[in-house]
Amino acid sequence: MANAVVTDNLNALEAEAIHIFREVAGEFDRPVILFSGGKDSTLLVHLAYKAFWPAPIPFPLLHVDTGHNFDEVIQFRDDLVDKLGARLVVAKVQDWIDDGRLTERPDGTRNPLQTVPLLDSITEGKFDAVFGGGRRDEERARAKERIFSLRNAFGQWDPRRQRPELWSLYNGRHRPGEHVRVFPLSNWTELDVWRYIDREGIELPSIYFAHQREVYQRDGMWLTSGPWGGPRENEPVTEMTVRYRTVGDGSCTGAVRSEASTVDDVIAEVTASRLTERGATRADDRLSEAAMEDRKREGYF
Structure with a gap:
């Protein structure tokens, strides 16, 4: 049912x-x-x-x-x-x-x-x-x-x-x-969205699934280095298994710690989450109320 x-x-x-x-x-x-x-x-x-x-x-x-x-x-x-x-x-x-x-x-x-x-x-x-x-x-x-x-x-x-x-x-x-x-x-x-992606077999960029990446923490978010810049002196870099729930400008899009490597894994993870993807991983939404x-x-x- x-x-x-x-x-x-x-x-x-x-x-x-x-x-x-x-x-x-x-x-x-x-x-x-x-x-x-x-x-x-x-x-x-x-x-x-x-x-x-x-x-x-x-x-x-x-x-x-x-x-x-x-x-x-x-x-x-x-x-x-x-x-x-x-x-x-x-x-x-x-x-x-x-x-x-x-x-x-x-x-x-x-x-x-x-x-x-x-x-x-x-x-x-x-x-x-x-x-x-x-x-x-x-x-x-x-x-x-x-x-x-x-x-x-x-x-x-x-x-x-x-x-x-x-x-x-x-x-x-x-x-x-x-x-x-x-x-x-x-x-x-x-x-x-994820259930429909599963049903239709829609391909997505690989960063939506768990992978190893060097990240550093800023304002409660895991960011990665790129052409937008990198960590500050007091932001140590560590390698961990992460994925991205949403993608955008790399300077303000954070990763989440995750072992979800398949669509089924992601569906289970999203089902248990109590934070929207933007609320959890987008610093640009935190610039002001x-x-x-x-x-x-x-x-x-």
Whole structure:
């Protein structure tokens, strides 16, 4: 009975997401899918593939690349794009730093710097619908989002202009220059994502599974060295078995101690966890009490 309930739930979530993809295809002129190579955006691409098969995915993929990504994730991103024959647009934060449109932060974290490249890319590409992999269970600012989230001409979110979504009816009307962020995974949980990955046999970057890595502890998180920097004098490096629950800018994405080397192991681990993946491993969400809310109002999330 329990397996039947899980299957019914996954079928309902899949059907909802596919409906949303097809609704956007019929209602908007130039959609784009945000794709980083992480598990949620990979799931988005998989669902888009199913929604339009046997035709190719009719939208390009857009990655706002901080330049501080994990090598395994970038390789996975490129391999999947080649496999699907999709078109990938990469907006490199480093380009915006080099020409003076952005300034490097003193703390070296580049996640907050993604907003301007994202909005510039949306404007340049004339994208009117932008798919994201946000889920309501991740963080309280995300929990307030509609599935169709209207953004103004500056990419900003205004809660007073959001529309009701009764009976799965989505209103994509927007003025010239505005666009809509679309979140097909809104009603999924982290556990739903992993159960669906298991059912569909979806491949993911290897860092989502247990492996040996040199890490150091900062602010209660296990970080690793990279082009974003390394440990301070008082932060000893140790080698341990870890995995990543979420991936992003390496300067602020922490690993968790884990022996989960298979999808089944991860499902068991997530089932027992009482912390969301962002709450446990993303320092950028800890910059302030309203860090994600602020980024959403500025136009990123």
